[in-house]
Every structure is written in C-alpha cells, then in structure tokens.
Amino acid sequence: MKLYTYDPAPNPKRLQMFLDYKGIQLDTEQVDLLKQAQFEEPFRKINPMCTVPALVLDDGTVLTEVIGACVYLEELYPDPPLLGTSPLEKAQIISWNHRLYNSLFHAIAEVFRNGNPAFAGRALPGSLNLEQIPELVERGRVRMEAAWRMVDRALAKNAFLAGPAFSFADIDLLACVEFAAWIKSGVPEECSHIHAWLPRAKAALAQK
Ligand SMILES: N[C@@H](CCC(=O)N[C@@H](CS)C(=O)NCC(=O)O)C(=O)O
Structure with missing residues (x-):
C-alpha cells in the first residue's frame, strides 16, 4: 500500500x-x-x-x-474502532461524516476557494478548472454559521459527535475547526458545547 x-x-x-x-x-x-x-x-x-x-x-x-x-x-485494522462497532453506531458515524462534509466542510471550502486570489480559475479542487463565484463567499459563511449551530445542538446531547465514544465523526469535526482557521474564522463564541468538546476530542485523539 x-x-x-x-x-x-x-x-x-x-x-x-x-x-x-x-x-x-x-x-x-x-x-x-x-x-x-x-x-x-x-x-x-x-x-x-x-x-x-x-x-x-x-x-x-x-x-x-x-x-x-x-x-x-x-x-x-479494526482496533481501536473509529467507524463504530454496532449497526447503529456505524450508521450514525457515517451519517455525521456525510453531514459534516456536505454542510460544514464544503461551506468553509466555498469561502476559501471563492475568496482567495490564489485560486482564481480553480474554484474547486482537482482537474476541472472553474472560475470563482464571489457571491459564494457570503453564502458559504451563512452555511458555515448554520452548520456550527447544528453541530452544537448535537454535542449538547453527547460527549462526542456520534455518541458517547470518540469516532471518525470527531476527527471530521476537528479537521473542520482547523480548516475554518484558513478563512480566519472559528467556532462561534456561543457554541459552548463545541468549545467544551474541543479539548475532550483533542485529548481522545492524543491518547492513542
Ligand atoms: N473527495 C476527496 C476530496 C479530496 C480533496 O478535495 N483534496 C484536496 C486537498 S484538501 C485537493 O486535492 N486539492 C487539490 C487542488 O486544490 O487542486 C476526499 O474525500 O478525499
């Protein structure tokens, strides 16, 4: 490999x-x-x-x-598991992966790729050359704000995003938090559940 x-x-x-x-x-x-x-x-x-x-x-x-x-x-390499062990855990982790990628990750990418002159003519990753759409910067910010709030509501109920155990869903969210810094943004102040989750998730990741 x-x-x-x-x-x-x-x-x-x-x-x-x-x-x-x-x-x-x-x-x-x-x-x-x-x-x-x-x-x-x-x-x-x-x-x-x-x-x-x-x-x-x-x-x-x-x-x-x-x-x-x-x-x-x-x-x-099933141990330690990151994609769940029960049918329900697996479904919830994959659902969060999809939801985060479509909402939060893509919203940040929309702001980043459409507002940065370095990506003129390359507004999407990969082989297809597409022009930037400046309006997507503002739209991306609106989508991103809504997505942080959606995640915050979920973290009010559980220690980790997909339930009581650290999973790949948390890794996806950690990557989004880092990616948001690329557009000089971050988790909104009032999203207290995400702020409480952040050190918990970093500690879980570092434990292994
Ligand atoms: N669908 C891919 C997305 C991969 C992707 O978009 N990678 C970016 C880096 S974060 C890339 O290769 N960008 C190349 C470019 O900007 O042309 C996945 O899930 O892994």
Missing part, C-alpha cells in the same frame, strides 16, 4: 488523524499542492481527478476518497 498525500491540506489531515489514532504507518509520498504537483505525472495517472489523498492498494486499486480509505483500513 502507498499513500499519496499533502500533510497541510484538510482532507489529507482527516486521513492522517485516522492513521495516527490507529497507529498505522504507511509508505507515504507528499504531492506538493503549492507547487501544483497534483497535475503532474506520475500522480496524474495514479489519480486523474488530481486530488489528495490517494491510497494505492497492493493490487493497484486507487482509493481517492478519505472515507473510502478509512472504511478499507478499518476492516484491516
């Missing part, structure tokens, strides 16, 4: 936290996004979508989605 990644980027960070928590070490190569190495060979052939991370399996299969790589690795 070989992992192509770029450590500073948010999606690679989600996978790296998963690997660190489980103590998995992979043969790894950095694809420097700052140098636009994702568009160069041989990486372009490995993942024609030109995104990282990309996990190349021993039979040559390439997993290009963080959640796909995590599902695969969870099967190989």
Whole structure:
C-alpha cells in the first residue's frame, strides 16, 4: 500500500488523524499542492481527478476518497474502532461524516476557494478548472454559521459527535475547526458545547 498525500491540506489531515489514532504507518509520498504537483505525472495517472489523498492498494486499486480509505483500513485494522462497532453506531458515524462534509466542510471550502486570489480559475479542487463565484463567499459563511449551530445542538446531547465514544465523526469535526482557521474564522463564541468538546476530542485523539 502507498499513500499519496499533502500533510497541510484538510482532507489529507482527516486521513492522517485516522492513521495516527490507529497507529498505522504507511509508505507515504507528499504531492506538493503549492507547487501544483497534483497535475503532474506520475500522480496524474495514479489519480486523474488530481486530488489528495490517494491510497494505492497492493493490487493497484486507487482509493481517492478519505472515507473510502478509512472504511478499507478499518476492516484491516479494526482496533481501536473509529467507524463504530454496532449497526447503529456505524450508521450514525457515517451519517455525521456525510453531514459534516456536505454542510460544514464544503461551506468553509466555498469561502476559501471563492475568496482567495490564489485560486482564481480553480474554484474547486482537482482537474476541472472553474472560475470563482464571489457571491459564494457570503453564502458559504451563512452555511458555515448554520452548520456550527447544528453541530452544537448535537454535542449538547453527547460527549462526542456520534455518541458517547470518540469516532471518525470527531476527527471530521476537528479537521473542520482547523480548516475554518484558513478563512480566519472559528467556532462561534456561543457554541459552548463545541468549545467544551474541543479539548475532550483533542485529548481522545492524543491518547492513542
Ligand atoms: N473527495 C476527496 C476530496 C479530496 C480533496 O478535495 N483534496 C484536496 C486537498 S484538501 C485537493 O486535492 N486539492 C487539490 C487542488 O486544490 O487542486 C476526499 O474525500 O478525499
């Protein structure tokens, strides 16, 4: 197995936290996004979508989605679990992964990619060159604020996002908190449950 990644980027960070928590070490190569190495060979052939991370399996299969790589690795390395053990836990963790990615993560990305001159003509990650839409900066901020509040309500009920146990849903949320700093934003002051969760989640991640 070989992992192509770029450590500073948010999606690679989600996978790296998963690997660190489980103590998995992979043969790894950095694809420097700052140098636009994702568009160069041989990486372009490995993942024609030109995104990282990309996990190349021993039979040559390439997993290009963080959640796909995590599902695969969870099967190989089930302990400690991050994607749940009961049917309900599994369903709730995957639901949070999807919900966070669609609401919070994409909202932050919308602000970041449409408001930053460095991404002119590359408003979405990967091989498709798209122009920025300045209006999406404000829309992204509105979506992001709503998403923080939705997460805060969930954390009022549980110690961790998908229930009483630390899971990949918390890793997704940690990645969103870090990503929000890229747009000089953060968890709103009044989201007290997220603020209480943050040190708890960081401690759970560091314990392993
Ligand atoms: N669907 C992918 C998304 C991967 C992605 O968007 N990665 C970003 C880095 S966070 C990327 O490769 N960007 C390349 C670019 O900006 O062209 C996943 O879930 O892993």
